[in-house]
Amino acid sequence: MIMDREAVVAAAVVLVLVSSVAAAAADAINVTTLAFNEGYMPLFGEHNLVRSADGRRVRLLLDRSSGSGFISSDMYDHGFFSASIKLPSDYTAGIVVAFYTSNGDVFEKNHDELDFEFLGNIRGKEWRVQTNVYGNGSTSRGREERYYLPFDPTADFHRYSILWTADNIIFYIDDTPIREVRRCDAMGGDYPSKPMSLYATIWDASSWATSGGRYKVNYKYSPFASDFTDLALLGCRLDPIQQVPSSAGSSCAGDSADLVASGLAVMTPEKRQAMRAFRQKYMSYSVCYDRVRYPEPFPECEIVDSEKRRFRETGHLRFRRHRRVSGRGRIPVVANSSRHPHM
Ligand SMILES: *[C@@H]1O[C@H](CO)[C@@H](O)[C@H](O)[C@H]1NC(C)=O
Ligand SMILES: *[C@@H]1O[C@H](CO)[C@@H](O)[C@H](O)[C@H]1NC(C)=O
Numbered sequence: 001m002i003m004d005r006e007a008v009v010a011a012a013v014v015l016v017l018v019s020s021v022a023a024a025a026a027d028a029i030n031v032t033t034l035a036f037n038e039g040y041m042p043l044f045g046e047h048n049l050v051r052s053a054d055g056r057r058v059r060l061l062l063d064r065s066s067g068s069g070f071i072s073s074d075m076y077d078h079g080f081f082s083a084s085i086k087l088p089s090d091y092t093a094g095i096v097v098a099f100y101t102s103n104g105d106v107f108e109k110n111h112d113e114l115d116f117e118f119l120g121n122i123r124g125k126e127w128r129v130q131t132n133v134y135g136n137g138s139t140s141r142g143r144e145e146r147y148y149l150p151f152d153p154t155a156d157f158h159r160y161s162i163l164w165t166a167d168n169i170i171f172y173i174d175d176t177p178i179r180e181v182r183r184c185d186a187m188g189g190d191y192p193s194k195p196m197s198l199y200a201t202i203w204d205a206s207s208w209a210t211s212g213g214r215y216k217v218n219y220k221y222s223p224f225a226s227d228f229t230d231l232a233l234l235g236c237r238l239d240p241i242q243q244v245p246s247s248a249g250s251s252c253a254g255d256s257a258d259l260v261a262s263g264l265a266v267m268t269p270e271k272r273q274a275m276r277a278f279r280q281k282y283m284s285y286s287v288c289y290d291r292v293r294y295p296e297p298f299p300e301c302e303i304v305d306s307e308k309r310r311f312r313e314t315g316h317l318r319f320r321r322h323r324r325v326s327g328r329g330r331i332p333v334v335a336n337s338s339r340h341p342h343m
């Protein structure tokens with residue numbers, strides 16, 4: 001969709017007027033949270049996975065011996081996957097914390113995946129967040145976007161959520177939708193369609209995480225700790241082996257109805273406005289504007305003029321932003337299709 005200039009100006013005026021109340025107007029995410037044992041299990045580096053006494057908080061550690069990770073006990077046929085996460089502080093170059101859905105263990109050649117990836121940085125520089133979408137093994141067609149954050153993600157917990165229905169995908173940070181991918185027929189198999197598990201991991205990505213691998217993990221600062229709480233999973237639970245509904249006699253209809261009733265998949269005008277405002281201010285890369293990698297934008301891309309003007313042909317910001325962190329210039333991350341260790 002190409003918005004015409006007047007509409008953009010009008011929208012911008014409205015945005016200025018309402019942006020201070022937009023966050024409050026957006027519906028707060030209110031979902032039932034789970035204890036770790038109710039929906040998750042360790043994935044790798046179990047000695048580096050520490051649960052709180054009440055089981056509602058999990059710490060993932062990365063040290064010289066290993067990273068660590070957990071996975072949902074079931075797979076989900078569409079769903080809402082959410083956690084409040086606090087990232088490791090101090091010197092975190094080369095570290096990636098990932099919160100994502102995938103079925104790569106089941107479909108090795110044609111897996112689906114939805115990613116939140118948090119890319120560490122050298123001391124004094126901000127963490128960056130990347131989202132990505134793969135469907136049916138489309139790993140040669142990365143759909144990355146990257147954003148700065150309006151807060152210090154190492155100081156407090158913030159909620160990160162992935163909503164996935166048959167029609168749309170929404171990435172949320174706290175109560176703000178930051179990216180929506182609406183399914184269109186032209187996407188074909190690139191739109192994730194097979195049941196997925198939820199994964200959370202911390203790992204050493206020295207080879208690409210920070211400035212394309214220029215900065216490695218420095219274990220002098222280890223262990224690196226990332227905390228997870230407010231764990232939530234909605235959707236139709238499937239047994240990962242049998243691929244049938246997990247609880248006997250249950251059908252997906254009820255779970256799907258709950259997901260619909262939650263309103264999480266609905267993009268109200270208020271939510272859309274909040275999303276536009278976030279992207280205008282914090283998005284630093286979007287594949288939809290990267291004509292160097294992809295001469296034609298992907299079919300689901302909504303080209304928004306006001307967004308487009310901010311990016312070069314490479315999809316990177318046109319002007320360097322001056323923010324609270326000063327010092328040497330920021331070097332763009334060279335991202336590649338994300339690879340996570342699966343054990
Ligand atoms: C959250 O949802 C629960 C049950 O659906 C409801 O009882 C509660 O009032 C809600 N809380 C808020 C703050 O909306
Ligand atoms: C997904 O990939 C498989 C194997 O490569 C292929 O047979 C199938 O047609 C694809 N599905 C879609 C929806 O593109």
Ligand SMILES: *[C@@H]1O[C@H](CO)[C@@H](O)[C@H](O)[C@H]1NC(C)=O
Nearest residue numbers: 207208212213334335336337
């Ligand atoms: C990205 O990955 C491909 C294949 O895995 C590899 O050939 C290429 O060199 C990588 N590019 C960068 C910039 O790391």
